[in-house]
Each structure stands twice: as structure tokens, then as C-alpha cells.
Amino acid sequence: MSQQANIGDLLPMLDSPVLAALEDIMAAFRDNLASDRGPMLVNSLVDYYLETSSQQALHILTTLQEPHDKHLLDKINEYMSKPATRLATLSLLGHVIRRQPSWKHKLSQAPVLLSLLKCLKTDTDVVVLTTGVLVLITLLPMIPQSGKQYLHDFFGIFGRLSSWYLKNPGHVAEIYLVHLHASVYALFHRLYGMYPCNFVSFLRSHYSMKENLETFEEVVKPMMGHVRIHPELVTGSKDHELDPRRWKRLETHDVVIECAKISLDPAEASYEDGYCSTSLQACAHLLHRPADPDAIPYVIPHNSLGASTSTPYSASRLALSQIPGQLPQILNFQSSSLSAEPQQAPFWSPSAVCGMTTPPTSPGIVLESSQTSSQPYTKFFSIPDDFVSSSAPSATAAPLKKEEKADSGRPSLSRQQNIINRTLDSQGSKNSVTLSDLPNILGDLEASCEDSGEKDREEDAISNEISEITAADAEPVVPRGGFDSPFYQSSESLSGSRKSHSVASTGPGQLPNAEPLTSFLDQSGLEGTRDTSKQAFTPIDWPCRDAEESPVGPQENWASTDPGIFTPSPCKIPARQRADIRSQQLPGYEHLFEVALPKTAYLFVSRKTEELLRRGKAGPEEDGFVSASPLDVLDKLLERGADAHSRELNKLSLPSRSADWTHFGGSPPSDEIRTLQNQLRLLQNQLLYERFKRQQHAVRNRRLLRKVIRAAALEEHNAAMKDQLRLQEKDVQSLKLSLQKEQAKHCKFQEEYDSMVAQLHSQIRQLQHEREEYYNQSQELKTKLEDCSNVIRDLRSELKKASNKVCHTELLLSQVSQKLSNSESVQQQMEFLNRQLLVLGEVNELYLEQLQNKHADTTKEVEIMQTAFRKELERAKSCLLQQSQQVEASQNRIAELESQLTKKDHLLLEQKKYLEDVKVQARGQLQAVENQYRVQKRITQAFELDILHLYSCLHDDQLQKKQEDDKMETAEMADERLSGANEGAAHSIAKCSEEMLGRNGEANPSGAQGPNSSSSSSSSSKGNSGGSSPEKTLSDRAGQFNSCREASARQEPSSRSRLTVGSFPSSESFLGMKARELFRNKSESQCDEDGVAIHSLCNTLKTELCKGPRLEARGLPGPPEPPPPPRNQESSVESLHIMDYNESHHGHS
């Protein structure tokens, strides 16, 4: 805080007159600002400035860096709201903004903008309003995209202020209104330039209202007279022009220039583009002939310039571009594009597209420089042109070539050249001291006219090209190098190059002349020296032209163009003023143009007179400006004010009579002072605004110049490259030639080589052929050799064989010799033996003789015996044969018999089977029959039982009646019944019964004895019955019968007793039951033997009867007896069977 306090204390020292202290304090403040971020110092600085309006404080405030901007703006905003400090604050804000701080983009969001707008909307003080509007105008290009949200505020402000001029609500001084109007005019330009669509629509809506109509007629309409139709109105839209992207690529100065482009006001407009020239022209005419209507002046100069489509300005520009030796490539190109531009692209900017731009000259300066400087060049320019057309110009050839590319630009350009030539020539002739040269020049001109005007541009170009090529071939590039090297130097440092040029070309003598010229041109505020300067040029030029034509051109050019480029920096006076001042001088040399042409001479004279007339009444005609720009009005005002002030006679300002009258008429002097102060302030503001604009232009100028230089450098580089290219082409051609030679050589060599090769080939072929022959020969020889070797081998083998044979034969020979010796010995032996044989043969003969004599008779006996034996042998053989036959027969017989035997066996078996079958069959039948028989027996038994029962019944009845009488009768009856019953039964049974009956009688005694002795127990029952004789006999009979029927009388007593039981009248009695049981048992046991009993019945009965007493005597061995007979019988039956069948039979049964 102490430091703060110190700084605060330091504030009053800011304005100290001591420079060192001032610097210290400034450094202290800067340090403090750098270190401290608080608002304190800024606030105190602002306060201080508002109090004292110290320049140092202002300087510090305008150079404030980023962190302090907020405090500053806040502070400004704060003071802005107070009416007392508003004006000072606004001016401070203006200062700050004009410095274009790095934080300028923040302004759009800052509240200070809002308060500024509010102020502009509400405030009634004209000074404040004017200041505020200027600040706003300055601010607008900085925040183009963010200003859109306040667009309607801007428009509202414009509406308010525009009507101010007419209505004058505060009844302020007229002078103020002029200032205000000027600022409103600037605002109009700015708004129209930046937001054309929105602005036009605003105008449409705002001034369609009746109450505003007057304002429109009076104020806005004249303003609109000073603007072109904005291209955006055609292509753009309301939204598009508010699009941030549109503004993003434009810097502040771009925006300013954009706005200036659409202006037709020479004071406001920019002349970068081609169409600007028209406005310029119009302005020029306006300035020159203020009385003329707007439309007319455009036509006149054109006519006067030989019906050329191009304007004088562009012509001059072209001339200017044509002049320099090194620059034509650049400038021509640019000019061609310039001339082509208006037709092709209305909004097209060369600076934006090609990157090569002419220096954007401020209107006055451009006008001045182009018109003034063109003057001097023309003096020698005709000569370079002549030089171009006549003496094979290497410099213009390239430009011409390039011009072909620009279609529409070319004809106009050629013509322009002619025109320029003409005008320059004429000017030169007029200006020139040497009139004697004129015919030459005119002749040249005509020639050039014929060249470029009559011929087709293609032809021209072609001829130029041809000439150039031929010239290039013919002439070496020596002069070129001369052009190149100085140009590079000049592009690096313009001033240096100028010097070097002067040194190189004209020598030291010319340098002093050139320098004064430039300095003189710089101080162009003095009009009076103008003619002298022109005069001063000519002596310089002419020597140049005389001495060295081509080298001087560029030098001169530089000398003249430099001022045009560099004027802005040295110039302190507002350009507009100068332009204004110059414009008065223009007619002074303008007439030279017209005079140059004989055709236009008359026109020129007439106009001259008009002009003179007009100038005579220039002052009074000021008010007659219908569409005079407010700026012009202001300028006029200032001029007059200056005049008045200089005179110091009265304070009356002439231009605004009515205002002056009202204002200056009855106002007190104090008020006058204040008014003057305010006026001063307004002027200052205006000045500052204009300065800002100038700075913007300067910035742009610098950039464009840089681009120009770069382009020139590139162009030069290009030319150098082209030279190199040409050189290389030449090299290439020479190389081609040598190549062709070499190729020819090569061809020759090739041919030779080919022939050689062919020869060699043929040789080779021949050799090969020979070789083949040799080879064949050698082959043959080889084969022969092989054959020979084979033969040799064969011979060798034969030799071997032969030697072998020899050996063998030798061996054989030795053997043979041995054998020979042997055979010799054998022969000897043989001879010996032969001799012996002979001896023995003799002996043998002797013995044979003896033998024949001895055995003559024994042979017969032997023969007989032999025959006998032979016969015996035959007989034996036949016997043998016979026997063997017999054996065979017997064997056959045996076989037959055996087969018969087997057959018989089979038969036997079959028979047996059959027998078996039959037997079984028979047995079945037999069984059935037996069964039948048994049943018959049963039946008879039953019958008997029944009979017996009946008997018993009968007997009971008889017993009841007469026992004795009935005995006989019953016996008879029984006999009869029995016989009767037996009649139906089998005979055997009948017989049997008869026999039994017969036997009963016989056996009675024995039977009587037996039963008596055997069954004494049963006698008791008999005793019960009474033991009567008939009863006895009956019972005996029954017993007999029973025994007979059962084929064994084994239980005679029991049977008897049973019979007796059966004879009981009631079967329910105990005894009856018993008897029945017994009977049944017996019958059951008997069942088994039934089948057996039949056959041997009679026999058994007989034997039984015979054996009866014995059986009785033996007791009870009876039962075993009966079985044997059946067995026997069975065995007898079985004996019929074959033994094999026994088992099966048994199993079956």
C-alpha cells in the first residue's frame, strides 16, 4: 500500500518538464503495473488524466496490458455515466481504442460499450455525441462479429443522429452540427460497409415512416449518393453478413478498407480496385468542375482520351507499370489483372487472390503521385516504348507473353499503351524542350500504333515471340544480367538500390538530382513548387534519355514511384487536405493530356474555358453542391476557418452563412470561447479519427508493399530461372546435336559392328561346319579304332584259343603217343593171341569133331519130356482158370445172397413192426372186448345179486308160509331161473355154471365137510337161520358159484358167509353191510385179474376143483396160485412177440 501511495504521489510528477525524471516515473509506473494487478493505480491514473488531461498519463493508459483492461474499462464506464466527465472519458476511450490494444476483442463484452451506446442514444450534447460516434466508428471494425447484437442500437443511433442535423433539437451551433454530420456520415459509411443488408433494411423501414421522410430527403439521400451499391446486397443476406466466419479472416484494417471501397467519396474511398478509379475520376471531376452534374464527367474524359474504355487513371497506372525495366513483369501482370477485374469479379481483390498488390495509396496521394509522377516518366517512357516496339525489347517481350493470358485485359492494355504513348508523347512534346524530337516520336508512336493497334494481338504476340526468340538466339544474354543484378539489390533495400542504380547507371552526378526530387515530392504540401518540380524533372530526364536509354528507365522509375509509396510516413498533414489542395492544381497539367492529341484539342480548349469560368466563381458555387460530401463540407469549413484565422480579421465562417449568422450574431464572447474550445475539441477528435484511419491504411500499405516486394523478387527469380532455362535449353539443343552426331556415329559403329558380327558369324559357322566335319571324321576314326581294337581283341582271344588248342593237342599228342605205344604192345599181344586163337581153334575143331561123334541120341528123350511137361502145364493153367471163375461166381453169389439177406432182414423188421402194430391193435380191441366181457360179468353179477335178492325175498315169503313145501319148488324155480338167465349169457359161463352145479352135487360132501370144518363161526349164523338142508344146499351152491366165478375158492367160508349175509332180507343190518364190503373188496382185488381169468377159466376151474381139497387142506396159500396162470399166459402171449418189443409194450401198458 505504501508503494501504492508512493505511486499515487508520483502522479503529479508525470508532467514534470525534466526528461530524466519523467522517464524514471514512467518506468516506475510500468513496473508497478507489471507487478500489481489491482485497480488502484489504473483508477488513480484515470482520475489524474481526467483532471489534468496529462499526455503522459494518457500514454500510460493507452498502453495498458491485459490484466488492467478490466479496471480501466470499469473506470471509464463509471465516469461515462456521469455527464460531467463524459466528454473527457469518451476522448480517453477514443485514445485507448485507437491504440488498438491487444484486448480489444473484450470490448464487445465490456459494459462500457453498452454505456457508450446508451450515451449516444440519450445524450444531447453535440460534442459528446460527435466524440462518441467517432469512438464508435473506430470501435466497429475491431469488433465486427460481436457488434451484431448491438446492430439495432447502432442503427438507432444513426437514425437519431441523422435526424439531429435537420431538427437540431438542442439548437446548438451550426459548426457543431457540421462536425456531427461529418461523423454521422462516417458512421453511415461504416454501417453500410459492414452490414449492408441489415442497414438497408433498417433504412427502408426507418425512413418509410413519414416523419422521417424529410430527414431521408435531406440527410440520408445525399449520403447515399456517395456510396456504390454494396456487392453484399446482391450476394449476401442479413444472416450472412452477421456470420462470424465472414469477419474472422478480416483484420481491422481490412474491414476499414472494405468500408472505404464502397465509398464514392474521394475523401473516404479506397482506390485499391479498378472500379475505384471511376469514383476517383468522378471525384476529380467533381473537384474540378463542381458545377457539373454527377453523370456527365465520367463520359467526357473517356471521349477525350480517344474513346478508350480504360480510364486515365488506369492508363497512367499502366504507364507507370510499363516504365520500369525490372518491374514490368509484376506491374504489367497486375495492371492486366486490374483491367480485367471490373468485368470479371466485382468483389475480387488482387491483394487477396494473387498476393501481389499495388501499394494501397491514400486517395490524395495516389492521385497526386500517379498524376504528378506520371508526368515525369512520360518524358522518357515513350522511348522505352519505342525501344520496346522497335529494337527487340527483351523486357517487354515477357510481359506481352503474359498479357496473352489475360483475355480481355490484353486489347485494352495494348491500346492503353498506345494511348499512354500518345499522351506521354504529347505531354513530352508539350512539356519537352526539344520539339525537334517530336516528329520522331510521333513516327514511332504511329508505328507502334500500327503495330499494336491494327494488328491482332495474337499476331502481335506471335511476332513478338518470334522476334524475341530470334533475338535471344542471336543476341547473348549479356544485357539481361545487367538487369538482373541491380534488381535484386533494389528489392532488398530500396534506398540502397536506388543509390547503386544511380551509381551504376548515371554516375554520381545524377544522385543529387534524384534525392532532392524525392524530398521535394515528400513535402508536397507546397503547391507553388509544383511546376518547378516538373521543370526540375525534365532536365534530369532528358540527359538520362539522351545518355543511356534503357538503364535510366528503371532508375528514373524508382525515383518517381518511391515517393508514391513512402509518402504516408513522412506526411504529417491529412491526406485529404493535400488532395484537396492538389486538386486545384490538377487542371494545370490536365490540359496537357488533352493537348497531346490533335483530335481532342478542341474539346480541351472548350473545357478549359469552362473550367476557368468555374474557377472564377468557385467560392460562391460552394453552396451549389447538391451532393457535396459532409466531409467536404467540413473540409471547406476548416479551410475557411483557417483562412479566417490566418487573417484574424473576423471570426465569421463563410461557408455556413445561416449558422454563422445565428451563432455568431448574438452570442457573447465567453460563449464564443467555449464554442471555439468545443470546436477545437471536435476538430481534434476528427483529426484523431482520421489519423486512426491513416494508420490503418499505413498498416495495410506496409503489408501490401511487402507482398509486392516478395512478388517482384519471385518475378525476378522467375526471370532468372527462365534465363537459366533458356541456357539449359540451348545446352540441351547442343547436347541434342551432339547426341544426334553420337547417334549417327553409334549407328555407323553399329553397322560396322553388325557387319563384323555377321562376318564373324559366318566365319564361326564355317568353322563350326569344319569342326563338325572334323568331329565326324574323328568319330569315324574312333569307330574304326574301336573296330580295330575289337578285331585285335578277337584275334587275341583266337590266339588264346589257338594256344589252348595247341596245348591240348600237345597233350593229346602225348596221350596218343602213349596210346600208340600201348597199342603197339597190344598189337603185339593180339598177334600173340591170334596165334593162340588159331591154335585153340584148331584144338576146338578137333574137340567138336569128337563131340559130334559122342552125343547124337540123348536129344530125343529130352524133347519128349519137354512136350509132356508143356501139356501138363497147359492143363494146369486151364484148371486154374476154371477155378478162378468158379470163385468169382461164388463170390457174386455170396454178394447176392447177402443183399437178399439184408432185404429179408428189412422185410423181417417190417413184418415185425407190422406184427407189432397188429398186436397192439389187437390188444386194443382185445381190451375193449375184455372190458366188455368184464362188464358182462358185472352185469351177470348184478343180475345174480338181484336174483339172489329176489330169492331171499321169495324165501322169506315162503318161510313165512311153508318152509318145507316150498323147498323143492324154490330149488326148481331157481334152476329154471338160473338156466333162463344164463341163456342170454355166454355159453362158457353157462357150461361153467352147469358144471358147477353138477359138481356141487359131487362136491357137496367134501364141501359140506370143508365148510363145516373151516368155518365154524359162520355156522352160528346158519344156526340162526335154522341150518335147514335147502338152505344149506343153496348156500353151498352159492358158495360154489362164487368160488367158481372167482377162479379160486380161497375164501369159501367168507363167501359163503357173505352169501348168507346177502341173503338177509334187510341190507341195512350190520351183517349185510359187512358182507357187502367184503364183496366189494374182493371184486376190486379181482379187477386186476379179470383180463387173465378168461382164457384159463375152464382149466383153472378144473384144476381148482381137483386141487380143491388140497387147497382146503393147505389153508390159505390159494391167492398166490391164480397169478401164475395169467403170467404164464402172458408169457405165452409175449412169446409171440419179438423180444425187442417187450419193453416198449410194458412201457406202454
Next chain:
Amino acid sequence: MAEDPQRNFRSVYYEKVGFRGVEEKKSLEILLKDDRLDIEKLCTFSQRFPLPSMYRTLVWKVLLGILPPHHESHAFVMKCRKEQYGDVYRALQVIRFITDSTPQVEVFLRIYQLESGKLPQNPSFPWESEDKIFLVIAKAMEEMVEDNIDCYWLVSSFVNQLNNKYKESLPQLPKLLEQILSLEDSRLLAHLKLCSAMGQLPYNLWFRKCFAGCLPESSLQRVWDKVISGSCKILVFVAVEILLTFKMKLMALNSAEKIEQFLENIPQDNTDAIVSKAIELWHKHCGTPAHSV
């Protein structure tokens, strides 16, 4: 049997696949065509398969020995049988045991009695138990066979077989029944034992009468097929099956008297199924009878 050319060779497999009795009739006809009838084969067949009703009488007669194995003697034997029957019948008429109005069954009984020598002295003698059995069997047989003579012979032969051939094995059957029942359903056996009904089961009806009067004739025929062909064990299995079939009811009954009463009068609606099951059970326990049985 299998090598007989007239038989369908597939018949062997029919049974394996599960068809029963497809070729039975045919095979039986083949069997019956043999001149000397093979009793053993007939037995086996009859044990394995149910007999076709048209051949049943013939087969039974052959099996029971009423007809000899030879076809030639059939006529003669039958004539004998007929004569015998006629004789006996006449004799019985003579001794006034039977009259024309006597029921056929009684006639059979009388003839049987006479033939077996057991004819009572008086026709008014009350029936003994054997006689009752005979009557019941004869009654059942009378339903099966039309001809009286055949019927008599079959009854008498059947009863003879029961009395002779099965004399030994019949008393063993109750034990066997208990044994099999323990195997099949021990719970039922336990219940029956608990009720002490095992001793009071209608053995007489089952084993002596061979279910005559208990089962309808159509079912009975099949049982008798087996009995006649030599197996009296089938009776046990029929009994077991009856017990098993009416198991639920038997379990509900607690007293031996009630059980006996119920078993003596079993419902006759599904006896065919019982018999079929019984035969299956019999086959299961005793194995499918082979030739040697």
C-alpha cells in the same frame, strides 16, 4: 413234429415271437393223422396248448385209453364200447336201477358203479362222497360232450384216472398249494393261515372234483386238458390263481368258513382269465412241458 414237411417251418418261431396257438390246430391234425397215434406226443401237445374243441373229444378218448392208437380199430372198439354201454344200460334197467326218466348223470353213475362192482343193493341208497364227485364230474362232462356213450366213457375213464393214476399225488396237492402260494403271495398265505383257513379250503371241490361245478365248462375244459394229459398239478395252480385273483376279497374276509363259502361259489365271469393265468403260472413253475413229461 418239427421235421414234418407239411408244417409251416415258421411255426417254431411263432411262439418265440409271442403268438400262441397259431399252428396248433394244424399240428394237432398232423398228429392225429398218424396211423398209430403217438400218445406221448398227444400228451405233450395237450399240455402245451389248449386243444381245439372239435378234436378235444377224440384226443381225450385216445389219451384216456377209450380208443386205441390205431385208427383201424377205432370203429371196432367203439362198437364194443357202445355194446357194453348198451348192455349195462339194459341190465340196469332190468334190475330197475334206472328208468327212462333217470337223469343221464345218474345213469352214468349207475353204469360206472355196475362196471366197478360197486353197485349198491338198493337204488335208493344214499350217494356216497365218491358218487357225488362222479356225479359232479359227469355233470360237467355232459355239458362238454354231446354223445352219451362218449360222455360215459370219458367220465368213467376220467374218474378212473383220478382214482388210479392220481391216487398218490392228489393228497399232496394241498401242501403244494401252500408252497406255491408262499412263493406267489406270502401275505395272502399269512392271512389265510391267520384265519386258519388253509385247512378248510375247498380242497375236495378243487382237487377231487377237479373244479367241476366251480368253473364253467369252457374254462374247465382247458384245465381238464392238462389233467387228462397227465398233470394234476395244474389243479394247484388254478387254485392259487383263484386265490390270487380274489385276493382283495379274501383279505377282507376273516373267518375260515366265510372264505370257504366264498371260494366254493366264486364269480364265474372271468374264469377264462384265471385259467389262462394259471396255465402260465404252471408253465412258469413247472417249465413248459416237454415230450418227456
